[in-house]
Amino acid sequence: MNIFSDIRSLVIDCLNEMTGAGVLPEGLVTGNVTVEPPRDAAHGDMATNAAMVLAKPAGKKPREIAEALAERLAADPRIDSAEVAGPGFLNLRLSTEVWQGVIQGILQAGGEFGRSDLGQGAKVNVEYVSANPTGPLHVGHTRGAVFGDALASLLAYTGHLVTREYYINDGGAQVDVLARSVYLRYLEAHGQEVAFPDGTYPGDYLIAVGQALKDKVGDAFVGQGEEVWLQDIREFATAAMMDLIRTDLARLGVKMDVFFSEKSLYGTGKIEAAIADLDAKGLIYRGTLEPPKGKTLEDWEPREQTLFKSTDHGDDVDRPIQKSDGGWTYFAPDIAYHFDKVSRGFDALIDVFGADHGGYVKRMKAAVSALSEGRVPLDIKLTQLVKLYKNGEPFKMSKRAGTFVTLADVVNEVGPDVTRFVMLTRKNDAPLDFDFAKVTEQTRENPVFYVQYAHARVNSVLRRAADAGIDCDDAQLAVADLSGMVHPAELKLARALAEWPRQVELAARTHEPHRIAFYLYDLAGDFHALWNRGHEEPQLRFLQEGDQATSQAKIALARASAVVISSGLGILGVTPANEMR
Secondary structure, eight states, X not given: OOHHHHHHHHHHHHHHHHHXXXXXXXXXXXXXXXXXXOSSGGGOSEEEOHHHHHHHHHTSOHHHHHHHHXXXXXXSTTEEEXXXXXXXXXXXXXXXXXXXXXXHHHHHHGGGTTOOXXXXXXXXXXXXXXXXXXXXXXXXXXXXXXXXXXXXXXXXXXXXXXXXXXXXXXSSXXXXXXXXXXXXXXXXXXXXXXXXXXXXXXXXXXXXXXXHHHHHHTTTTTTOOHHHHHHHHHHHHHHHHHHHHHHHHXXXXXOOSEXXXXXXXTTTTHHHHHHXXXXXXXXXXXXOOOOOXXXXXXXXXXXXXXXXXXXXXXXXXXXXXXXXXXXXXXXXHHHHHHHHHHXXXXXXXXXXXXXXXXXXXXXXXXXXXXXXXXXXXXXXXXXXXXXXXXXXXXXXXXXXXXXXXXXXXHHHHHOHHHHHHHHTSSOTTSOXXXXXXXXGOOSTTSXXXXXXXXXXXXXXXXXXXXXXXXXXXXXXXXXXXXXXXXXXXXXXXXXXXXXXXXXXXXXXXXXXXXXXXXXXXXXXXXXXXXXXXXXXXXXXXXXXXXXXXXXXXXXXXXXXXXXXXXXXXXXXXXXXXXXXX
């Protein structure tokens, strides 16, 4: 049930009727016709741009089309009024019965209200986190994990078949550094004093790994050269770090479907196959690049390289894929990895990167466009930095990792629900301030509390109703007589609830799960406003003493609010609160 889609269908039907009557010419394309809330709520419940977008192709003035359309729309019982505004916008007011019907529809659909088949079963791969396996996840990874996981849930909610994937960057030199760092902790576990050279990982989290290595191999590696232990410790340390990362993700309620190893691309022919695919398309050549911006000719050494002609697919410059010594550049395995994704039959790919990967966007999009011949879109979402505060002051925590604040530190401080919700209170590409004091306050300024409190208040009403002997089963509430639900504050809440399916589809189309958090905060505001008005206006209270029928009608509105809040929090990965302490 999507009232906005229903009214848009009505608008299209009326336009078709106008075509049949000769008011509009044949062949008009109505794909850009929208029905949305007006910018100013005082103008009505909905507005359509139909007359504005059809005027030019129809060869008519917008107001002429709008007036004819308004006459037909007003004949529908769902439309109380259709008024032409400005050059040809059409503002609509819907009947009270429509909003009452929305409440009944929510209670009948339950948790299915707002779900859609927008995705039509399209297979989507969402890759997120993908941190180097060299230590625990830090607060920056936390934001990417929450964003990616919420986006994956949002897409699944709207009919996409979603695969959550983590790319393990275990093929590069940083894993050798990890192995050397673990070796030092291993020697330490044997009682030796060690020093960590610059560039190694000195965090305490490797102490347990060094001890575990000692427990496994004893003193077999003590005093031995790298040629003896480097490969074994690489594998041991990587496995230990991935266990730590999985544990960190579990703290947030994040569970991946696939962990894909970069190392699996080497020595298996997969990189070569991806490059061969591009070569067969005429996109690999030997050439010399122009010096990068900011480089002077004195410090630039031009040399012939093997290049990917990424400019043919929207990049700014062509990209090297092979070093002068014959080794692959860091870009080559990433091409192969995305070739593997395309080969797995995904209809769309989404990569969630940190903001420091902004320069990587165009080249990766170009690679996927070339590999899939434009069939598979790649959307790359960048997550900006998180700044930690407490009472407005920069906040430094234990930093057990040695150089950064970990995901575990944040979750241990405020819990997974607060962490997840707050991480989604800003658009992904906007910086986020995370104040540990504010996110635990029980005030309107704390968005997660504000939304949770609305859900808890509904449950308190249901408990009190049960104590009063009022039947509050959803099936019973769905058939309650709502004809008396006419107060502006009640109808405002009903209109907000009707927005849920539209907001879900909008968030899914734009890959912006923060829209769900924003919507829930506004919805909670409308609910709390109605609750508070009940203190001064007894007729607005959800429980009407001695009047079961009226109580059920008002409780139906409250319960519908809880259904939507619960669904929204579910997408965000936040547990609805049944009571607040």
